[in-house]
Amino acid sequence: MKELPILFSGEMVRAILDGRKTMTRRVIKPQPEWVTIRPEDKPEMTTIGGKYGAVWYVAVQANEDGDVDFEGQFVPCPYGQPGDRLWVRETFCDRNNNGEQIKPLYRADGQEYQDGDGRLFEPKWKPSIFMPRMYSRITLEITNVRVERLQKINNADALAEGTPGAWVENSEYLGGYEENENKAHVFFFRQLWDSINAKRGYSWESNPWVWVVEFERIKEQGRG
DSSP states (O other), rough: EEEEEEEEHHHHHHHHHTOOEEEEEEESSSOOOOOOOOOOOGGGGGGGGGTTEEEEEEEEEOOOOOOOOEEEEEEEEEOTTTEEEEEEEEEEEEEEEETTTEEEEGGGGGGOOOOOSEEEEEEOOOOOOOOOOGGGOEEEEEEEEEEEEGGGGHHHHHHHHOHHHHOOHHHHHHOOTTTTTTHHHHHHHHHHHHHGGGGGGGOOOOOOOEEEEEEEEOTTTTTT
């Protein structure tokens, strides 16, 4: 079993803590020219998106006889395989009291903080990328890994991505939850996705290949 770090925004940290988020989609880098899972093409490719959670980066080109030539490499999911664990990095503030390290603060908690005189103050937050393992309060165990196009996501998976149902009912864009129940969470997942990935060149419209990593939260002794 491997243990790897993974970054989540404050909103997604809250969704995990609430039990609303049980999967995450991450862009495959570099993007494959082609992905195939047909065992008749390559017998060893039958594990793609399954047990080994890997993708075959395939360049497809017809030869002079009209047959298809496959060239590429077998690349495992960088986030791990089923049974591996992920420890979550989030925005935090480490603290000490007279040289003694005490419990850190987490920005995702959205609390107000007071000093010894009762005055409100804003902690000096550190980016999630700098969080050490000892401060992580969330550990996830991977239950499944697969590969698919981003736009293949359905409403149930979009809900499992942590999209808040409360937004849906009052949405001026969708005109009400009941009418659009079959696509409401996909709509909000699309907004969330673009807010993070569009500026990086992987917008919803570009429909990139993604790793779909499903997980469950592990309660560790001494951690939240």
